[in-house]
Every structure is written in structure tokens, then in C-alpha cells.
Amino acid sequence: MTMLKAITFDLDDTLWDNHGVMARTEEGHYRWLLEALEAWRAARQEPDLALTQEAGGLDYLQRRQQLAKQVPERRGDFTWLRLRALEAQLEAAGLPRSAALLWAAAAMNEFHRLRVQVTPHPEAAGLLAALTERYQLAAITNGNIHLARQPLAAYFPVAIAAGELLAPKPDPTPFLTALSRLNVTPECAMHVGDSWQEDVLPAQQLGMHAVWISQTGDQALPPRVHRIAHIKELPSVLEMLESQGLERHHSGGV
Numbered sequence: 001m002t003m004l005k006a007i008t009f010d011l012d013d014t015l016w017d018n019h020g021v022m023a024r025t026e027e028g029h030y031r032w033l034l035e036a037l038e039a040w041r042a043a044r045q046e047p048d049l050a051l052t053q054e055a056g057g058l059d060y061l062q063r064r065q066q067l068a069k070q071v072p073e074r075r076g077d078f079t080w081l082r083l084r085a086l087e088a089q090l091e092a093a094g095l096p097r098s099a100a101l102l103w104a105a106a107a108m109n110e111f112h113r114l115r116v117q118v119t120p121h122p123e124a125a126g127l128l129a130a131l132t133e134r135y136q137l138a139a140i141t142n143g144n145i146h147l148a149r150q151p152l153a154a155y156f157p158v159a160i161a162a163g164e165l166l167a168p169k170p171d172p173t174p175f176l177t178a179l180s181r182l183n184v185t186p187e188c189a190m191h192v193g194d195s196w197q198e199d200v201l202p203a204q205q206l207g208m209h210a211v212w213i214s215q216t217g218d219q220a221l222p223p224r225v226h227r228i229a230h231i232k233e234l235p236s237v238l239e240m241l242e243s244q245g246l247e248r249h250h251s252g253g254v
């Protein structure tokens, strides 16, 4: 007997390290855009746009930050912010609006092609495969990775892009959406993630169990929260919870 029916997972820095792929994606899609634009304009005998990887990349970042302030409800919808920022930048650099829209969209295609090239922790697929035998699984991410194209997509019949819901974690909405789609109550569910603020606290406050992936952290943990250093330690937490559930079951005489 177990009380736990469902487990929801954060993705970035929980099932894979995100730092390298994000840096390659950031750099790579913008470089692709500048090179493709240069070739396109050269073929049409048009001069280069005055955009460089470094200055243009900084301007692109500042445009996104500005836009997130101007349209706060979109602050977590990173794909939208990037598209609008690129469109505005290309138009400001002299492209006609129609071409700016097409090139911004093409750059974001390249962004997503690079963004899904994450390398899951070697234990992740086997772990998820074993968990699907006992639990319903869902993914809840604030990131803008393409959820159907990421390498562990097959394990997550329910996958929530919280930023695109306009309710990034720690907003409870993505958790409640996942629970409702899994048809489980919070106390029968667990969330696993690396962020104290965005994963652990909101899940715990909703009444879910929570597993915090963190190398460090000596503070006393609130009820229903457990800390592990790596996703591969999750089975031991689940075993412990299930054995406690059994003990409570027996001592309660139910």
C-alpha cells in the first residue's frame, strides 16, 4: 500500500544539467541568424545589417528584459519574449517588417532545435521507466524547451509549460493543472525539483510531498519535504515513504 499516486518533475537542472545547453543555444541561434541573414542579403546584393554577435546579442537581451517589464504577464513566456525582441531588433536594423517576422521565427526554430539537445542524467530514463510502473508522471517546467521533442518526453503524458500558461512556478496554477489532469489530490502527489522557491515551497504549500534536489542545505525541512543530492537517490525516498505509509496503516488498525 502506498499513499503516493503521482510524481511531477521539474526538468532543467533536475533531470539534466541545463547550463551548457542553454549557453550553446543562446549563442548558437543568434549566430545562425546573423550568418543566415548575411548570406541572404549578399545573394540579393544588399549590404550587411549593422548587427554583431556581441553588441546585437546584448541588445537582444535588453529588449527581452524591457519587454518582460512592459508586459509582466508574459515574463515567463520566454519564446514569446524572444520572438518579439528579435522582430523589433531586425526591424530597427532596417529589415522590412514582413522579413523581420520571418527571420525572427526562423531564428526561434533554430533556438528550439538547439534547446532540446539536452543530455539527461544517465540514470534518468531507467528511473522514469521504473516509476511509470507504479505512479502517474508529469513534467512541470518554467523553461521553454519543446516539451514533445525533449529526450524524456515519452515518460510524461502530462507536461506543463508554466511560462506559456502565463503562470510560472512558484504560481500554484501549473501544479494544480497537473494534479487535475492526473486526477489526484495534492497529498497523493510528489513534486521533484531543484529550486527551493519555484519547486519545493509551492508544492509543499499545496499539500504535496516535495523532493528538493540540492547538493547543500542543512536547514530543517518543512513537513513532507526531503532533500537529495541527485535524482538517482529518489527511489530511496520513495521506499522510505512507502514503508512509513505501511507503518501508519498498521498502527492505525485500518
Ligand SMILES: [Mg+2]
Binding pocket: 010, 011, 012, 013, 014, 193, 194, 195
Ligand atoms: Mg529546475
